[in-house]
Amino acid sequence: MRERSHRTGPGNPARRGPRPVTGRNIGGLNSPRNGLRARAAQADSRHVRKGIRALIRIESVTKRYPDGTVAVDRLSLEIPDGSVTVLVGPSGCGKTTTLRMINRMVELSEGRILLDGADITRQPVNTLRRSMGYVIQNAGLFQHRTIVDNIATVPRMLGWDRGRARTRAMDLMERVGLDAGLAKRYPYQLSGGQQQRVGVARALAADPPVLLMDEPFSAVDPIVRKTLQAELLRIQEELGKTIVFVTHDIDEAIRLGDMVAVMRTGGKLAQFAPPDELLSAPADEFVEDFLGAGRGVRRLSFFTSAGLELTTDPVVAVDASAAQIAERATDDVPYLLVTDADGRPLGWARAKDAVGGEGLDAAQLLSHGRPFEFGRDSLRDALDCAVLSPTGWAVAVDGDGRVVGVASQETIAGAIRDAHAERKGSADRKAAAGAPGGPGATGARRTAR
Amino acid sequence: MSGGAGFFDIPSDLQHTYLGLIGEHLKEALIPVAGGLALSLPIAQLCVRFRWLYPPVLWVTTVLYAIPSIAFFVFLIDYTGATETTVMIPLTVYSLVVLVPAIVDGVRSVPQETLAAAEAMGFTSMQRYLRVELPIAVPAIFAGLRVATVSSISLVSVGSLIGNEGALGNLLSDAHVFHRSNLAVTSVVTTAVLAIVIDALLIGIRMLLTPWLPRGSRSARRASVDAVTGPAPEEARPLEEAAR
Numbered sequence: 195m196r197e198r199s200h201r202t203g204p205g206n207p208a209r210r211g212p213r214p215v216t217g218r219n220i221g222g223l224n225s226p227r228n229g230l231r232a233r234a235a236q237a238d239s240r241h242v243r244k245g246i247r248a249l250i251r252i253e254s255v256t257k258r259y260p261d262g263t264v265a266v267d268r269l270s271l272e273i274p275d276g277s278v279t280v281l282v283g284p285s286g287c288g289k290t291t292t293l294r295m296i297n298r299m300v301e302l303s304e305g306r307i308l309l310d311g312a313d314i315t316r317q318p319v320n321t322l323r324r325s326m327g328y329v330i331q332n333a334g335l336f337q338h339r340t341i342v343d344n345i346a347t348v349p350r351m352l353g354w355d356r357g358r359a360r361t362r363a364m365d366l367m368e369r370v371g372l373d374a375g376l377a378k379r380y381p382y383q384l385s386g387g388q389q390q391r392v393g394v395a396r397a398l399a400a401d402p403p404v405l406l407m408d409e410p411f412s413a414v415d416p417i418v419r420k421t422l423q424a425e426l427l428r429i430q431e432e433l434g435k436t437i438v439f440v441t442h443d444i445d446e447a448i449r450l451g452d453m454v455a456v457m458r459t460g461g462k463l464a465q466f467a468p469p470d471e472l473l474s475a476p477a478d479e480f481v482e483d484f485l486g487a488g489r490g491v492r493r494l495s496f497f498t499s500a501g502l503e504l505t506t507d508p509v510v511a512v513d514a515s516a517a518q519i520a521e522r523a524t525d526d527v528p529y530l531l532v533t534d535a536d537g538r539p540l541g542w543a544r545a546k547d548a549v550g551g552e553g554l555d556a557a558q559l560l561s562h563g564r565p566f567e568f569g570r571d572s573l574r575d576a577l578d579c580a581v582l583s584p585t586g587w588a589v590a591v592d593g594d595g596r597v598v599g600v601a602s603q604e605t606i607a608g609a610i611r612d613a614h615a616e617r618k619g620s621a622d623r624k625a626a627a628g629a630p631g632g633p634g635a636t637g638a639r640r641t642a643r
Numbered sequence: 644m645s646g647g648a649g650f651f652d653i654p655s656d657l658q659h660t661y662l663g664l665i666g667e668h669l670k671e672a673l674i675p676v677a678g679g680l681a682l683s684l685p686i687a688q689l690c691v692r693f694r695w696l697y698p699p700v701l702w703v704t705t706v707l708y709a710i711p712s713i714a715f716f717v718f719l720i721d722y723t724g725a726t727e728t729t730v731m732i733p734l735t736v737y738s739l740v741v742l743v744p745a746i747v748d749g750v751r752s753v754p755q756e757t758l759a760a761a762e763a764m765g766f767t768s769m770q771r772y773l774r775v776e777l778p779i780a781v782p783a784i785f786a787g788l789r790v791a792t793v794s795s796i797s798l799v800s801v802g803s804l805i806g807n808e809g810a811l812g813n814l815l816s817d818a819h820v821f822h823r824s825n826l827a828v829t830s831v832v833t834t835a836v837l838a839i840v841i842d843a844l845l846i847g848i849r850m851l852l853t854p855w856l857p858r859g860s861r862s863a864r865r866a867s868v869d870a871v872t873g874p875a876p877e878e879a880r881p882l883e884e885a886a887r
């Protein structure tokens with residue numbers, strides 16, 4: 195039994211796209227990752243039944259280039275079905291080589307790779323490749339073809355008629371967030387971010403079960419990158435592909451990965467674990483160094499804010515009477531959070547000033563900063579809000595931006611301690627029960643709030 | 644300056660009208676370029692596939708280019724006689740020195756990511772060459788074609804060395820023989836106009852074939868191709884050649 199019922203499991207608010215659009219999320223399973231976990235768990239049991247545990251299985255694979263360079267050294271990985279596996283590591287550690295061995299753009303020297311249980315060398319190489327979408331840095335679009343033709347390339351090669359391929363391409367443009375008006379343009383007329391979206395659409399065109407992505411977002415600016423990452427998660431939530439994603443950016447790995455494989459120079463696997471586990475228990479010094487500073491705080495991204503104890507004591511409406519204000523402004527409450535009539539935050543008022551009698555002046559308020567969304571944002575977001583808040587209190591809002599309460603830095607610190615304790619407890623229980631540590635195993639889920 | 648004969652009164656020994664000469668000239672200039680292109684495409688493909696082949700191929704085309712046409716004529720005349728074929732064979736050979744590197748460099752300029760994407764999508768190497776590499780090399784190939792064509796138009800005139808096969812170039816020898824300098828003017832001006840018109844035509848075709856090129860970068864790309872294929876602006880090379 196997996197620890198699904200824990201209130202503050204590793205709920206992965208770290209990985210959040212824009213609002214999920216599928217019905218699957220109703221009832222609090224509103225992080226893309228959650229739906230994914232559910233599916234991964236199903237996939238797991240299905241595979242156990244079929245006797246296949248992973249869609250892509252890399253078995254003790256070595257790649258020696260003709261010049262003698264050993265790019266990958268006896269690498270073994272089980273890449274789970276229907277989820278995102280990230281290969282991360284310093285430059286030259288063999289990530290691209292590993293990825294390209296999967297679609298045989300690079301032939302392995304030793305070992306074997308199984309796709310759904312069958313050796314990848316058993317089918318014709320071009321058939322294999324067409325069953326795997328491939329996305330690379332700078333997109334690698336065909337500059338001499340229009341966007342719609344670029345996307346329709348593989349369907350056309352598979353013999354779809356022009357009309358069907360085009361319809362499919364237009365559907366995909368919409369799915370990846372491209373305006374239909376761009377269809378007839380050429381790649382040079384698109385921004386880098388748009389080109390990258392076309393690259394993703396092109397890889398998805400023939401609906402391949404596997405998507406191989408080699409630093410797809412590293413050539414765009416950080417803001418566009420964030421958007422693209424979020425969109426990838428959204429698309430993944432809808433399509434449930436098996437994605438192998440290469441990056442040298444550990445933050446990207448943690449944000450996108452259901453499983454993260456950290457590789458070290460020389461093509462060796464340093465650690466293969468879910469991101470939360472990576473942050474809490476790096477296998478060795480190399481992984482720890484690679485993760486960089488702030489591991490503890492970053493790990494908070496995996497704790498939901500749903501367990502936080504909020505208080506509404508300091509919250510008053512802007513049109514509150516003097517008596518109401520006086521009642522709120524006790525000794526424990528140096529600041530009052532003022533909301534508008536709809537309950538949306540306006541700002542903080544000094545309790546002493548407010549009690550003075552002139553009423554609440556919206557223009558005199560201290561900024562409330564960016565609020566966090568209760569239950570959906572992580573403890574890291576909550577802590578961040580509290581630290582940045584002029585009053586040291588974080589403002590919690592619901593999905594519509596209405597205040598549901600506030601939390602002090604101390605409250606948040608307490609919640610963090612509780613969450614750690616609970617996580618540790620469940621890990622111990624799991625160890626005691628001898629539960630297998632598959633990707634689904636850590637997928638505890640937040641309960642609906 | 645004898646007689647009152649005008650610019651377009653072609654001496655009868657040439658057995659052609661003015662327009663006939665133009666037709667003849669174009670035929671002798673363009674067939675070799677077309678033939679050169681047909682030869683260059685597979686040669687370039689081999690040079691791209693087997694990198695080691697490129698330097699020796701380049702060396703051979705350069706050496707062939709260095710052989711004066713008169714030497715070709717002396718050799719060929721035993722086999723093909725004093726015919727236009729004898730003129731067109733060396734012109735074909737000369738065009739290789741421009742076309743092979745233009746195609747090779749054009750194909751090699753296709754970005755690595757594009758090639759990787761094509762490979763990953765399951766293109767066979769033939770599909771990749773025909774559907775990706777060649778189309779993307781079109782601007783470079785046309786840059787080469789323009790140089791080769793203009794140079795060929797200017798070179799046809801050397802055909803007059805073996806009698807009547809120089810087309811508009813024969814007007815030059817006739818100008819000398821008949822002391823009619825206006826014929827020389829006709830020859831030079833007509834050749835120049837032909838070169839300009841054909842060049843413009845090639846530019847037009849290239850633009851039709853490459854709607855995907857960023858506007859404004861067309862000339863930039865051309866300049867970069869010239870940089871690769873060596874200092875061969877189309878004005879300069881024909882002049883060198885005319886000296887042969």
Ligand SMILES: Nc1ncnc2c1ncn2[C@@H]1O[C@H](COP(=O)(O)OP(=O)(O)OP(=O)(O)O)[C@@H](O)[C@H]1O
Pocket residue numbers: 259260261263264265284285286287288289290291292442
């Ligand atoms: N064709 C090749 N011939 C010889 N050595 C190669 C070849 N391709 C890659 N290598 C070497 O293999 C090692 C791994 O290369 P690879 O491209 O897989 O690294 P990477 O992890 O993708 O790096 P980066 O993050 O810089 O892209 C490197 O040392 C590289 O120099």
Ligand SMILES: [Mg+2]
Pocket residue numbers: 289290291408
């Ligand atoms: Mg790489």
